[in-house]
Each structure stands twice: as C-alpha cells, then as structure tokens.
Amino acid sequence: MTPQRARTLALGVLLAGFAVLPLLLGDYWIYTLTIGFYYAILAASWALLVGYVGRISFAQAAMAGLGGYASALGVQHLGLPPVLGLGLAVLVSGALGLAIGWLTLRLHGAYLGLTTIAFAEILRITATAEYGLTEGSRGLQVAPLLTGGSRTEYYYLLLGVTAGCLVLMGLLLRSRLGLFFQSIREDEDGAASLGVNVTLWKMVAFAISSAFAGLAGGLYGHFVQLITPSMMSLQEMGIVLAMAVIGGFHNVLFAALGGVALQVLLEALRELGEWRLVAFGLVTLLVLRLMPNGIFGAAVATIAARMRRNGGDE
Amino acid sequence: MSLLAIFEQALNGMIVSSFYALAALGLAIIFGVLRVVNFAHGEFYMLGGYAYFMALSALGLPPVLGLVVAAAALAIFGALVEWLLIRPVxxxxxxxxxxxxxxxxxxxxxxxxxxxNSLFGPWPRRPEPLFRGRIEIGELIVSGDRLAAAGVAVILITALLLGLRYTWTGRAVRAVSQNREAAEIFGISVTRVGMLAFAVGAALAGLAGALMGPVFNVVPPMGVIPVIKAYVIVVLGGLGSIPGAIIGAIILGQVESFATILIPDxxxxxxxxxxxxxxxxxxxxxxxxxxLFGTQDRRA
Structure with missing residues (x-):
C-alpha cells in the first residue's frame, strides 16, 4: 500500500467513524462531541497560524468569542437569519484579524505573544464592561441555529462544517499559499528576498485564522444558545493551546483531532474534578518537551516508519 | 481636585508601583539573561502568596519568616523549572x-x-499582614499593611540593585545579559547564571505575591492581572532593562491611579x-x- 492510499483510507475510516458514532451513543455524548467539533475548528485554526506560519497568537479564543457575539448580536439587533449571522461572525473576526495582523507586522515571538494577549484581554474586558449590549458576565442568550433541531441534527451539521473547514485549510495549505506560509515560518528575510510578499501573507494568515475562529465561535453560540465573556479568557486559550499541542500543531488535522479527543476526555474524567485539568497541563508540558509533533504526529510517524520497513522486506 | 486628593492618589500610585516593580524586575532579569518571556510569572506570584499563607497558618511562623519561606520555596521551584523545562531553549x-x-x-x-485550584481550592485566603493599623502622614491616612509591604518591596529592590552592581554574581548576571558569548569566553558558566537568574526571578515574583497576599487575598487566579501589568511595565521600560522596569512600574502606578478618578461613571x-x-x-x-530604555538593535 502506498502512503497516499493509506492516508486516503485512514481519512475515509475516520470520517465514516464520526458519521456512525451518533447511532451508538446517547444524547449526552453526542452533545459532548458536538462541543468537541467547536474546539476542533478552533485548535485547527490556531495550528494554521502557529504551526504553519510560525506567528504566535494568544487571541484565538477571544476571536471565537468575538465571532460568537457578532453572530448573536447580528441576529438579535439586525434581524439576520442565523446563517447570515455566521457570515457576519466570519467577516468581523476576519477583519479584526487582518487589522491585528497589520498592526503586529513588525513583531515576533514573545512580543507578538504579549501583544495578542493584550488584544484578547481588551476584547474580554470590553465584552464584560459593555453589559448594556452583551449582558456582561451574566451571558447573552443566543437564537438557535436550527429551530427545534435535535442533538443529532446539530452533530451532523457541526461535523460537516468541521470537515469542510479542514478540507478548506488543507487545500489552502497545499496551494502556493501554504508554501508562502511555510517559507515565512522558516526564514522570513530569505522568503522576502526570493520575492514572497511577506507583509501581505502574514496579514492574510492572521485574517484567515481569525475568520475560522470566528466561525467556530458563532456556531458554538447558536448551538449552546448562551455565550459569556469567559469563553474569551486566557484560561480558555490555554485549553485550546493544550488541545493543539497534544494533537500536534504542525498539522491542522492532528490539532483538530486533539480538540475532539481532549473535549471527550475532559467529560469522561469529570469525576476527577479539577485534577483532570492538572493532568492535561502536565501532558501538554510533556508533549511539548518530548514529542514536538504531538501524539497523533508521533503515532503517524511510527506507523509510516513501520510500513516503510515492511515494504523494504518484500 | 484638591491638593490633598492629588497627594493621596500619588502616594497610592507609588505604593502600587513598588509591588509592580518587584514582579516586573523578576521578568526583566529572566528575559535579560535567558531571552525568555516567562508567561508563568503570574502563577509564580500566586505560589508565593500560598507559600506565605502556608508558612503562617500551617507552620505558625511570624510574617517576616513567612516572606523568607516564600522566597526560598519559589527560588528552588524556579531553579527546577529552569532545569527541567527552560534549558532546551x-x-x-x-x-x-x-x-x-x-x-x-x-x-x-x-x-x-x-x-x-485543586490543591488549595478556589476560596480566597487572607494571611496575617506584616503590620496592622493605620499611619497618618499629616492629613494623609494610609493603611499600615500596604505601607509596610511597600517599604519591604523598596528595601528588596534596593538590595537587588546593589547585589547586581557590586557582587561578583551580580556582575556575572549583567555580563551574560549583555553578551552571552563574551561572558562564556571569560569563564562564566552561562548555564549556572541562567539557572540563578530564573531562581531569582521566581523568588522576586513569589515575594511580590507574599507581600500582596494579605492586602488583596490569596486565590488561585490572583496572578493573572498583576502579571499582565508586569508585562506592560517591562515592555514600557524595554524588555530586559532593570532601570526600565523600575521606571515603567512608577509610570504605570501613576497612570492607573489617576486615570481611574478621571472617568466619571x-x-x-x-x-x-x-x-x-x-x-x-x-x-x-x-x-x-x-x-524607553531598551536597545534598538534587537528585533522585536
């Protein structure tokens, strides 16, 4: 079996598995997995920016929150149908992402991290303080995406959107754009000297990544029907980071799988209370230290190596 | 605004600045030597608060010894973190x-x-302060625990600055901050100085947490906001610059103190x-x- 065919097969099995799961699981787990899809898009969008372009951001959760509020308020005040509300979420988060990308063009590494923390906290503080608009920390009621939709319907909807987002990201990253992104990550000055418009692509990367986060946040709001400023907090960002790192943030699919897997584990280990978050923090540190490509990255590398060795024996 | 109110706000600002400076100096030393921004600095601050609380409530130590325990515990913890996690950098x-x-x-x-959150629970704790009561300076009234904590912070900062300036170790720390390779050529163990810098930075954060704990309660998320202030300060003064961190702390303390009373709602x-x-x-x-005080050549 060639590696390409093995990969197509694995992706097919994975998608089929997620399509069959609701037939085997109860309402509670279907709900948990649906939330997991929100984290999957969010973790993948973060991996797109950090893993491929090498631009660190701690504003991803805040961007999702912004998308959630944009969509909810658009539906509430402008009378948009929820689908157009999601469109508004993508536009607003993407536009702010573009603006932050433009403002931070000269910044790298820790400076970029600090600036994005500042933007994220300003967004969260504003959402808390402008209680006339957002209901503050009490949370904002959000219109449902599907009127009277069942859990299973939401599950398939979010599964479809997640798969669509991942395919879109995959196509983007396999195009010339993906090459530009990786050239910026490896050597920004070198890429610029070879004619890559570094300025433009750094901004575009921030905008695309934020737009996906905004879509995820909008979907989450219309599914859960309540959003609070706490979804923009740095603790929430820490969970997204842990998901992407544990899954493997140099690959959008692995990061997305990390998101679903961690969300399911967080629910399954609920009886451990706060200790499960301690365990995840510890696993994140260990993975960062010992397995920089994440658990799925390491697993795929092992399988690929074994296949190659077996192929050589024949 | 009356002159008295202006003095009161300015004094409040100075007190707050001294705590900010203590936390920010730790960040500055760590960044200066290792070129690492410690995003866990706020949690070191929080652990300092808990170490102080435990030393007083579980061991029954007096507050001054509580500070020593907090500094020592965080220094050891910082050295461990450097050894296990930071060294690959x-x-x-x-x-x-x-x-x-x-x-x-x-x-x-x-x-x-x-x-x-798991070990200590989400409840706020209030350890015994260094000093109780109020102090009157002319017509100004300041609560004693704040003023005592600020005084200790100023003494600690002075001791640190003197240590950095006049001891051999302090010179080694400054040498590595200025030029890693040259310092190594002159026989300074860069690894050991890196570990020392991380331990001292963590101890400073812990001391700041121990001093602030009795004033603002000890809770798990207590470090989140102070550390963001410390980031603002070190960026304001120039990452890695020691005088920059102190002047940045003074500026931020005054800005916050006056900006709050200028907004009507x-x-x-x-x-x-x-x-x-x-x-x-x-x-x-x-x-x-x-x-304000950083060097131009570094790429941000």
Whole structure:
C-alpha cells in the first residue's frame, strides 16, 4: 500500500467513524462531541497560524468569542437569519484579524505573544464592561441555529462544517499559499528576498485564522444558545493551546483531532474534578518537551516508519 | 481636585508601583539573561502568596519568616523549572527555541493555575499582614499593611540593585545579559547564571505575591492581572532593562491611579481600569518596540 492510499483510507475510516458514532451513543455524548467539533475548528485554526506560519497568537479564543457575539448580536439587533449571522461572525473576526495582523507586522515571538494577549484581554474586558449590549458576565442568550433541531441534527451539521473547514485549510495549505506560509515560518528575510510578499501573507494568515475562529465561535453560540465573556479568557486559550499541542500543531488535522479527543476526555474524567485539568497541563508540558509533533504526529510517524520497513522486506 | 486628593492618589500610585516593580524586575532579569518571556510569572506570584499563607497558618511562623519561606520555596521551584523545562531553549534541543519557550511557559502557567485550584481550592485566603493599623502622614491616612509591604518591596529592590552592581554574581548576571558569548569566553558558566537568574526571578515574583497576599487575598487566579501589568511595565521600560522596569512600574502606578478618578461613571471606570495598561502596551509595541530604555538593535 502506498502512503497516499493509506492516508486516503485512514481519512475515509475516520470520517465514516464520526458519521456512525451518533447511532451508538446517547444524547449526552453526542452533545459532548458536538462541543468537541467547536474546539476542533478552533485548535485547527490556531495550528494554521502557529504551526504553519510560525506567528504566535494568544487571541484565538477571544476571536471565537468575538465571532460568537457578532453572530448573536447580528441576529438579535439586525434581524439576520442565523446563517447570515455566521457570515457576519466570519467577516468581523476576519477583519479584526487582518487589522491585528497589520498592526503586529513588525513583531515576533514573545512580543507578538504579549501583544495578542493584550488584544484578547481588551476584547474580554470590553465584552464584560459593555453589559448594556452583551449582558456582561451574566451571558447573552443566543437564537438557535436550527429551530427545534435535535442533538443529532446539530452533530451532523457541526461535523460537516468541521470537515469542510479542514478540507478548506488543507487545500489552502497545499496551494502556493501554504508554501508562502511555510517559507515565512522558516526564514522570513530569505522568503522576502526570493520575492514572497511577506507583509501581505502574514496579514492574510492572521485574517484567515481569525475568520475560522470566528466561525467556530458563532456556531458554538447558536448551538449552546448562551455565550459569556469567559469563553474569551486566557484560561480558555490555554485549553485550546493544550488541545493543539497534544494533537500536534504542525498539522491542522492532528490539532483538530486533539480538540475532539481532549473535549471527550475532559467529560469522561469529570469525576476527577479539577485534577483532570492538572493532568492535561502536565501532558501538554510533556508533549511539548518530548514529542514536538504531538501524539497523533508521533503515532503517524511510527506507523509510516513501520510500513516503510515492511515494504523494504518484500 | 484638591491638593490633598492629588497627594493621596500619588502616594497610592507609588505604593502600587513598588509591588509592580518587584514582579516586573523578576521578568526583566529572566528575559535579560535567558531571552525568555516567562508567561508563568503570574502563577509564580500566586505560589508565593500560598507559600506565605502556608508558612503562617500551617507552620505558625511570624510574617517576616513567612516572606523568607516564600522566597526560598519559589527560588528552588524556579531553579527546577529552569532545569527541567527552560534549558532546551538554549542548548539546541528545541527545534524552534523561541516558540518552544513561549508555549512551554504558557502551558506551565495553565498547569500551575489548575494545580492551585485543586490543591488549595478556589476560596480566597487572607494571611496575617506584616503590620496592622493605620499611619497618618499629616492629613494623609494610609493603611499600615500596604505601607509596610511597600517599604519591604523598596528595601528588596534596593538590595537587588546593589547585589547586581557590586557582587561578583551580580556582575556575572549583567555580563551574560549583555553578551552571552563574551561572558562564556571569560569563564562564566552561562548555564549556572541562567539557572540563578530564573531562581531569582521566581523568588522576586513569589515575594511580590507574599507581600500582596494579605492586602488583596490569596486565590488561585490572583496572578493573572498583576502579571499582565508586569508585562506592560517591562515592555514600557524595554524588555530586559532593570532601570526600565523600575521606571515603567512608577509610570504605570501613576497612570492607573489617576486615570481611574478621571472617568466619571464609576462602575465602568472600574471595569476598564485594567485595560489602560493593555492599551499602553500595544501603543508602545507599535511605536517604540524597544521600550524607553531598551536597545534598538534587537528585533522585536
């Protein structure tokens, strides 16, 4: 079996598995997995920016929150149908992402991290303080995406959107754009000297990544029907980071799988209370230290190596 | 605004500045020597608060010894963190050292926050302060615990500055900050100085937490806001610059102290209080990324 065919097969099995799961699981787990899809898009969008372009951001959760509020308020005040509300979420988060990308063009590494923390906290503080608009920390009621939709319907909807987002990201990253992104990550000055418009692509990367986060946040709001400023907090960002790192943030699919897997584990280990978050923090540190490509990255590398060795024996 | 009110706000600002400076100096020393921004600094601050609380309530020590315990515990913890997690940043074991250092310290901060939540619970604790009562300076009335804590902070900062200036170790720390390779050629163990810098930085954060704990309660998320202020300060003064961190702390203390009373709607002014520093942070990074005292050559 060639590696390409093995990969197509694995992706097919994975998608089929997620399509069959609701037939085997109860309402509670279907709900948990649906939330997991929100984290999957969010973790993948973060991996797109950090893993491929090498631009660190701690504003991803805040961007999702912004998308959630944009969509909810658009539906509430402008009378948009929820689908157009999601469109508004993508536009607003993407536009702010573009603006932050433009403002931070000269910044790298820790400076970029600090600036994005500042933007994220300003967004969260504003959402808390402008209680006339957002209901503050009490949370904002959000219109449902599907009127009277069942859990299973939401599950398939979010599964479809997640798969669509991942395919879109995959196509983007396999195009010339993906090459530009990786050239910026490896050597920004070198890429610029070879004619890559570094300025433009750094901004575009921030905008695309934020737009996906905004879509995820909008979907989450219309599914859960309540959003609070706490979804923009740095603790929430820490969970997204842990998901992407544990899954493997140099690959959008692995990061997305990390998101679903961690969300399911967080629910399954609920009886451990706060200790499960301690365990995840510890696993994140260990993975960062010992397995920089994440658990799925390491697993795929092992399988690929074994296949190659077996192929050589024949 | 009366002259007295202006003095009162200015004094409040100075007191707050001294705590900010203590936390920010730790960040500055760590960045100066290791070129690592410690995103877990706020949690070191929080652990200092808990170490102080435990020393007083479980061991029954007097407050002054509580401070010593907090400093020692955090110094040991900082040295361990440096040895286990930070060392790959500069010994070539991490592929992308800067990215690794940011993510590992951010992940550490999340781990420590949740660990404190599990170990100590989310309830606020209020340890015994250094000093009780009020102090009157002319017509000004200041609460004694704040003034005593600020006084200790100033003494500690002075001791640190003298140590950095006149002891051999302090000179080694400054030498490594200025030029790593040259310091190594002259026989300074860069590894040992790195560990020392991280331990001292963690101890300073812990001391700041121990001093502030009795004033603002000890709770797991107590470090989140002070550390963001410390980031603002070190960026304002120039990352890694020691005098920059002190002057940055004084500026931020005054800005916050006066900006709050200038906004008419009190509830909204309070909600936005923590946002001023963040706006300041973004403005500096965009307009003068090297800060007031940083060197121009470094790429931001």
């Amino acid at each position: 500069y010994d070539g074991r991490a592929d992308r050292p800067e990215e690794y250092s940011i993510m590992i310290t951010f992940a550490l901060s999340i781990l420590l926050l949740n660990l404190a 009190p509830s909204r002014a309070l909600a936005y209080k923590d946002a001023y520093g963040l706006v300041l942070l973004i403005a500096i990074l965009l307009l003068r990324p090297q800060g």
